[in-house]
Each structure stands twice: as C-alpha cells, then as structure tokens.
Amino acid sequence: QVQLVESGGGLVQPGESLRLSCVVSGSASSISTMYWYRQAPGNQREVVAGITSGGITNYADSVKGRFTISRDNVERTVYLQMSSLKPEDTAAYYCNRGATDVRNLSPLAIYSWGQGTQVTVSS
Numbered sequence: 806q807v808q809l810v811e812s813g814g815g816l817v818q819p820g821e822s823l824r825l826s827c828v829v830s831g832s833a834s835s836i837s838t839m840y841w842y843r844q845a846p847g848n849q850r851e852v853v854a855g856i857t858s859g860g861i862t863n864y865a866d867s868v869k870g871r872f873t874i875s876r877d878n879v880e881r882t883v884y885l886q887m888s889s890l891k892p893e894d895t896a897a898y899y900c901n902r903g904a905t906d907v908r909n910l911s912p913l914a915i916y917s918w919g920q921g922t923q924v925t926v927s928s
Contacts, residue, residue: 807831807916809900814922817890825885825922827900839883840903841874842914843896843924850899854885855907863907868894890926897921 813825829836838857844850854864854874862874873886883900899921904911 807902809916809919811898811900811919811922814898814924816925816927818928819891819926821890821926822886822888823890823924825887825898825900825924827883827885827919829881829883829900829902836876836878836881836883837902838905838907839874839876840901840907840910840914841883841885842899842901842912843894844899844921845896848896850912852903852910852912853898855903855910856883857905857907861907863910865910887924890924892926892928895924895926897923 808831810828840855841853842850843853853868854872856862856874856876871889876883899918901914902916904913
C-alpha cells in the first residue's frame with residue numbers, strides 16, 4: 806500500500822510563490838515517474854507537470870515557465886515550485902505516479918489519491 810501526502814498549499818496573492826511537497830510512503834520500493842495534478846471546482850483533474858526517475862520533466866502549457874517540478878529520490882519526495890501565481894492556478898493539487906514517459910502528460914494515475922493540498926490565489 807502506497808500513501809501520498811501532499812502539503813504546502815495556502816492562500817497567496819497573485820504574483821507570489823508557493824512550494825508544494827509530496828511524500829511517497831508505503832510499499833513502493835522506489836518512486837518512479839511522478840506527476841502533479843490539479844483540480845479546480847467544477848473542472849476535471851488535469852496534469853500540471855511530470856518528472857521521471859532520471860529527472861526529465863514536462864509541463865502543461867498553462868504553467869510552463871512558472872512552475873518547476875523536482876524530486877528527492879532518497880527522501881521519496883516530489884516538489885512543485887510555483888512562481889508568478891495567477892488566480893486561475895487556484896485548485897486542489899495532488900501528486901501521483903503516472904505514465905513512465907512524461908512527453909504526453911498522460912492523465913493516468915496509478916496509486917490511490919491522497920488528500921491533496923489547496924492552493925488559492927486571490928487578492
């Protein structure tokens with residue numbers, strides 16, 4: 806059983822930054838390709854960014870240049886550094902293991918979802 810615990814969300818003003826963390830614990834022997842997803846009220850969950858075990862990354866066009874995904878394989882933690890936040894970034898953010906190849910930003914999610922962390926961008 807694998808558990809995903811996201812943290813780091815909060816209420817910020819437009820233009821500010823946040824750093825999200827996702828700790829992977831449980832029976833997974835290692836953390837493979839990981840993704841950050843988000844879901845705004847009334848919308849479907851969407852892929853924000855992905856990172857392979859070797860550090861190859863890809864981003865949704867809506868966040869490219871503003872968000873940075875990274876990982877610490879020893880600590881089994883995946884991060885999402887979010888800068889220049891916009892009101893449209895407001896959503897619950899989740900992490901999960903997904904497709905091995907990040908190029909297509911597949912919405913596939915392998916583990917059970919964690920509780921997520923809420924990001925609200927508002928003036």
